[in-house]
Amino acid sequence: MLEQLKDTIKKALPELDFVIGWGMGFDALHATPLFMYEPEDVDKLVWGPLNVHNLATYLPALKGRKVGIVVKGCDSRSVAELLQENLINREDVVIFGAPCRGTVSLTKIRKVIGNTGLIEDVNYADGTLTVKAEGASHEMALKDIRADKCGYCRFPNAVLSDHFVGEKRAPQVEEDTFEDLAEFESQPFEERRDFWMKEMDRCIRCYACRNACPLCVCRDHCVAQSRDPHWLSQQDGVRDKFMFQIIHATHLAGRCTTCGECERACPVDIPVLLFKRKFTKAIKDTFDYDAGLDPEATPPLLAFKANEDNIKEKEW
Amino acid sequence: MKIGVFVCHCGSNIEGTVDTKTVAEASLDFPEVTFATDTMYACSEPGQDGIIEAIEEHKLDGVVVASCTPRMHEPTFRKTLERAGLNPYMFEMANIREHVSWIGKDREANTNKAADLVRIAVEKLRRNQPLTPKEFDINRRVLVIGGGVAGIQAALDCAEAGLEVVMVERESTIGGKMAKLDKTFPTVDCSSCILGPRMVEIAQHPNITLYAYSEVESVSGYVGNFEVQVKKKATYVDWAKCTGCGECVEKCPSRKAPDPFNELLAPGRAINIPFPQAIPKKAYIQAEHCIKLTKDKCGNCAKVCPSDAINFEAKDEIITEEVGGIIAATGYDLFDWTVYEEYGGGRYPDVVTSLQYERMLSASGPTGGHVKRPSDGKEPKKVVFIQCVGSRDKSVGRPYCSGFCCMYTAKQAILTKDHIPDSESYVFYMDIRAPGKLYDEFTRRAMEEYGAQYIRGRVGMVYPDGEGQLVVRGADTLMGTQVEVKADLVVLAVGAEAAKNSPQLAEKLRISYDAYGFFMEGHPKLKPVETNTAGVYLAGACQGAKDIPASVGQGSAAAAKVIGLFSKEKLKSDPQTALVDIKRCIGCGKCAETCPFGAINMTEFRGQPKAEVLETVCQGCGLCAATCPQGAVQLKHFTDNQILAEVEALCRF
Numbered sequence: 031m032l033e034q035l036k037d038t039i040k041k042a043l044p045e046l047d048f049v050i051g052w053g054m055g056f057d058a059l060h061a062t063p064l065f066m067y068e069p070e071d072v073d074k075l076v077w078g079p080l081n082v083h084n085l086a087t088y089l090p091a092l093k094g095r096k097v098g099i100v101v102k103g104c105d106s107r108s109v110a111e112l113l114q115e116n117l118i119n120r121e122d123v124v125i126f127g128a129p130c131r132g133t134v135s136l137t138k139i140r141k142v143i144g145n146t147g148l149i150e151d152v153n154y155a156d157g158t159l160t161v162k163a164e165g166a167s168h169e170m171a172l173k174d175i176r177a178d179k180c181g182y183c184r185f186p187n188a189v190l191s192d193h194f195v196g197e198k199r200a201p202q203v204e205e206d207t208f209e210d211l212a213e214f215e216s217q218p219f220e221e222r223r224d225f226w227m228k229e230m231d232r233c234i235r236c237y238a239c240r241n242a243c244p245l246c247v248c249r250d251h252c253v254a255q256s257r258d259p260h261w262l263s264q265q266d267g268v269r270d271k272f273m274f275q276i277i278h279a280t281h282l283a284g285r286c287t288t289c290g291e292c293e294r295a296c297p298v299d300i301p302v303l304l305f306k307r308k309f310t311k312a313i314k315d316t317f318d319y320d321a322g323l324d325p326e327a328t329p330p331l332l333a334f335k336a337n338e339d340n341i342k343e344k345e346w
Numbered sequence: 347m348k349i350g351v352f353v354c355h356c357g358s359n360i361e362g363t364v365d366t367k368t369v370a371e372a373s374l375d376f377p378e379v380t381f382a383t384d385t386m387y388a389c390s391e392p393g394q395d396g397i398i399e400a401i402e403e404h405k406l407d408g409v410v411v412a413s414c415t416p417r418m419h420e421p422t423f424r425k426t427l428e429r430a431g432l433n434p435y436m437f438e439m440a441n442i443r444e445h446v447s448w449i450g451k452d453r454e455a456n457t458n459k460a461a462d463l464v465r466i467a468v469e470k471l472r473r474n475q476p477l478t479p480k481e482f483d484i485n486r487r488v489l490v491i492g493g494g495v496a497g498i499q500a501a502l503d504c505a506e507a508g509l510e511v512v513m514v515e516r517e518s519t520i521g522g523k524m525a526k527l528d529k530t531f532p533t534v535d536c537s538s539c540i541l542g543p544r545m546v547e548i549a550q551h552p553n554i555t556l557y558a559y560s561e562v563e564s565v566s567g568y569v570g571n572f573e574v575q576v577k578k579k580a581t582y583v584d585w586a587k588c589t590g591c592g593e594c595v596e597k598c599p600s601r602k603a604p605d606p607f608n609e610l611l612a613p614g615r616a617i618n619i620p621f622p623q624a625i626p627k628k629a630y631i632q633a634e635h636c637i638k639l640t641k642d643k644c645g646n647c648a649k650v651c652p653s654d655a656i657n658f659e660a661k662d663e664i665i666t667e668e669v670g671g672i673i674a675a676t677g678y679d680l681f682d683w684t685v686y687e688e689y690g691g692g693r694y695p696d697v698v699t700s701l702q703y704e705r706m707l708s709a710s711g712p713t714g715g716h717v718k719r720p721s722d723g724k725e726p727k728k729v730v731f732i733q734c735v736g737s738r739d740k741s742v743g744r745p746y747c748s749g750f751c752c753m754y755t756a757k758q759a760i761l762t763k764d765h766i767p768d769s770e771s772y773v774f775y776m777d778i779r780a781p782g783k784l785y786d787e788f789t790r791r792a793m794e795e796y797g798a799q800y801i802r803g804r805v806g807m808v809y810p811d812g813e814g815q816l817v818v819r820g821a822d823t824l825m826g827t828q829v830e831v832k833a834d835l836v837v838l839a840v841g842a843e844a845a846k847n848s849p850q851l852a853e854k855l856r857i858s859y860d861a862y863g864f865f866m867e868g869h870p871k872l873k874p875v876e877t878n879t880a881g882v883y884l885a886g887a888c889q890g891a892k893d894i895p896a897s898v899g900q901g902s903a904a905a906a907k908v909i910g911l912f913s914k915e916k917l918k919s920d921p922q923t924a925l926v927d928i929k930r931c932i933g934c935g936k937c938a939e940t941c942p943f944g945a946i947n948m949t950e951f952r953g954q955p956k957a958e959v960l961e962t963v964c965q966g967c968g969l970c971a972a973t974c975p976q977g978a979v980q981l982k983h984f985t986d987n988q989i990l991a992e993v994e995a996l997c998r999f
């Protein structure tokens with residue numbers, strides 16, 4: 031399948047400035063974004079559970095250039111969302127899709143193998159990932175170390191693509207039941223508050239979560255740094271850090287596709303995707319809407335309706 | 347900045363539970379406050395003069411008044427500032443009456459809260475910018491929606507004052523409910539004799555364009571410059587050709603169609619002219635009952651029409667009208683009384699509504715003015731009237747009084763005696779409400795001269811006795827007994843409710859409506875015909891049930907408001923609008939999508955797409971500001987920073 035994908039990209043390459051995909055990074059466990067300009071570059075392409083990045087994040091800045099992009103199912107939803115918001119032009123992007131079997135969580139792997147030195151080799155087959163490092167070999171079941179989002183994945187195949195290679199896979203689940211969220215919310219308020227105060231206290235305000243988010247598009251005008259409006263102070267304290275996450279999640283309500291880049295990028299492993307899960311569920315319950323499925327749809331928070339179907343204001 | 351704070355006593359309204367002197371003293375500690383005092387009535391002439399003197403003496407450049415709701419007096423104080431030479435927007439109001447003194451009794455807590463509200467106002471004022479309104483031209487045409495007596499009065503007054511008037515009426519004729527009435531209280535003069543000539547005037551007045559059988563589809567724009575889409579519903583008759591001769595109605599074989607003008611008392615024809623004095627007197631086809639339009643057979647009307655006016659191909663048409671002001675006069679509809687199982691829930695033919703009874707009494711009605719029982723066509727000798735059906739009854743969600751039912755019931759009792767001298771009338775009532783000129787005398791006449799028997803009490807049940815009569819059983823609360831009256835006919839004084847689709851129309855007009863769908867006036871006492879949307883006015887029963895004299899009075903009042911508005915050279919726009927910072931704007935267009943008023947234009951600046959606010963269209967709702975992810979749109983006078991400063995002022999700990 032990978033070969034077929036490479037051939038397809040090579041065929042399309044002459045028409046494009048470049049194609050973004052994944053290549054091997056500094057070791058066998060870490061893939062890295064790959065910019066393919068020449069057919070030789072295409073040979074470096076990899077596809078598999080290590081392709082953790084959502085490459086759609088690059089697209090808004092490339093608006094106006096003709097580029098190709100390789101997408102997993104979840105990444106394709108970000109592309110759909112960017113198209114819907116006119117942040118990129120459909121005629122400028124060529125989308126290459128392939129069926130995804132799920133990606134790994136490097137955080138979970140690190141928890142198993144610890145902080146090793148150089149990774150010598152990585153193999154995956156039959157649902158097992160084997161990592162060789164410092165002479166030791168670690169075997170892990172893929173389902174134990176896969177990213178949480180893959181557990182409730184409904185779209186393993188690109189929701190939109192110009193070229194789709196390989197056979198479409200059945201979704202992991204038919205319906206997202208938000209069990210993770212329900213479990214978290216079953217705790218009493220004080221515990222949840224303490225949890226977040228503790229988690230957010232670690233935040234170093236690097237804004238990696240924002241920078242990794244494909245839909246954080248305010249560029250130089252992010253509220254995190256702006257003085258006018260001055261939503262967040264420069265004070266060091268958990269309140270402003272927490273406030274930023276709430277603003278981030280609010281700005282993404284109805285737009286976020288829960289690709290999980292924010293949480294993946296966080297260097298101190300704060301589970302910030304949970305905030306977005308909360309909003310995603312609220313949007314689903316209130317508006318019966320899933321972000322990033324249809325570039326032509328009007329997202330509920332970007333439309334004005336005097337009477338919302340599920341918000342019975344008059345009965346309040 | 348030098349800020350002055352004025353804390354009003356409002357007589358004892360505020361001073362009664364707030365220590366205004368302490369509030370004033372506390373204010374002196376707030377940033378940039380250089381002067382603070384309490385004052386008896388800030389809005390009175392000496393109160394305003396005191397503010398002006400303080401501005402001059404202390405060289406103030408901003409003022410906070412802590413008093414009542416800004417809805418009433420913000421404009422007053424802005425003018426005061428203007429007279430003192432300050433920009434009127436360098437002003438903030440803290441509402442320490444509705445938000446403090448009227449809702450709490452604890453003087454100390456109230457005083458602290460009042461001081462907090464002043465602190466908030468001060469923090470906001472510190473970030474205010476002087477604002478200047480823009481001027482724009484007025485389109486001196488007015489739209490009147492609804493051609494009942496209120497709308498007719500408003501339209502004629504405007505037209506007489508030289509304004510061009512567009513009238514949109516939902517039915518095929520104007521006249522509203524009054525056209526259906528036989529006689530009118532308290533003078534018992536013939537309704538169509540007094541209304542008819544006014545309807546003709548509408549048709550003939552050179553300044554009035556009438557769209558009957560039409561509805562307002564959408565409204566955009568703003569005071570002085572509205573754009574209105576009017577949907578002319580297909581009548582299937584070319585009104586330019588139709589002479590109203592009625593040949594078609596005679597020959598129409600579809601004889602089970604509803605006849606709404608006659609309140610469904612008798613079946614009508616698929617093609618119909620509501621009544622002889624209809625304006626316009628034109629035929630229209632009710633498509634769902636027309637044999638030609640449903641089954642492609644018949645076509646009789648087309649064959650007999652001497653003017654070749656029938657057109658089965660007709661389609662709804664949308665017409666665009668531009669106006670500067672709008673008067674809503676859409677009246678009321680009757681409550682659906684069939685929810686009352688105790689009155690038979692609509693199963694007994696001889697239980698009729700008051701409006702059906704008016705049609706029975708009317709010479710142009712289906713019985714030619716002879717009162718006949720719907721069941722067997724016999725003249726009733728005993729008529730029972732039941733008042734407050736769907737009025738003053740919480741159990742059916744209609745707690746309000748419809749106002750005119752007591753009076754029209756008395757009228758109908760009188761008319762019953764006139765029509766059938768050997769008849770007896772009984773009226774079940776809760777209270778008699780007759781507070782108009784000559785009204786109480788009128789109800790007395792019904793009792794004393796016309797012998798109507800008034801029984802104070804609710805009716806518990808109406809049921810057929812099996813021998814052609816109805817038994818009306820109720821309480822007589824004055825006698826403390828149960829009463830039973832055998833009736834040939836029962837007339838229900840059905841209450842008023844908002845006209846159908848009023849909320850939808852209100853939303854198009856961007857005006858408020860109450861829990862029952864009646865349109866909300868700007869102020870219950872001081873702005874009875876204004877709304878909270880500039881340029882939109884109310885007349886008649888659409889604002890709440892009212893009788894003809896009151897409806898006509900409001901028609902004239904609304905006309906006077908429009909004439910006053912149009913007498914200005916130019917209008918000033920409210921400068922509290924959204925503003926786009928083009929440095930920040932990335933041209934994503936989200937604001938344009940959410941703006942309910944179409945006030946955002948996407949333009950280009952140096953090749954980059956940018957949003958731009960049309961200041962005269964913007965209503966300052968702030969949706970765009972909340973939507974813009976970049977924070978590139980800010981609402982002038984309500985910037986994020988001002989709101990944040992207010993929050994900070996409140997949450998200091």
Ligand SMILES: Cc1cc2nc3c(=O)[nH]c(=O)nc-3n(C[C@H](O)[C@H](O)[C@H](O)COP(=O)(O)OP(=O)(O)OC[C@H]3O[C@@H](n4cnc5c(N)ncnc54)[C@H](O)[C@@H]3O)c2cc1C
Binds near residue numbers: 492530677885
């Ligand atoms: C049985 C009965 C007897 C009465 N007798 C008397 C009496 O003797 N004396 C008295 O003073 N009062 C009487 N009244 C009260 C009287 O009917 C009202 O005061 C009067 O009709 C109010 O006039 P209006 O123009 O506000 O409303 P309406 O008469 O209701 O007129 C409203 C008009 O607007 C039109 N319309 C509604 N919605 C729309 C829309 N969306 N678009 C366009 N057009 C629309 C309607 O078709 C109608 O033509 C009586 C009422 C009843 C029920």
Ligand code: SF4
Binds near residue numbers: 587589628652656
């Ligand atoms: S359509 Fe013709 S027949 Fe019918 S009323 Fe008009 S003129 Fe008369």
Ligand code: SF4
Binds near residue numbers: 924940944945968
């Ligand atoms: S504030 Fe913004 S959204 Fe509201 S009317 Fe003005 S431009 Fe439109």
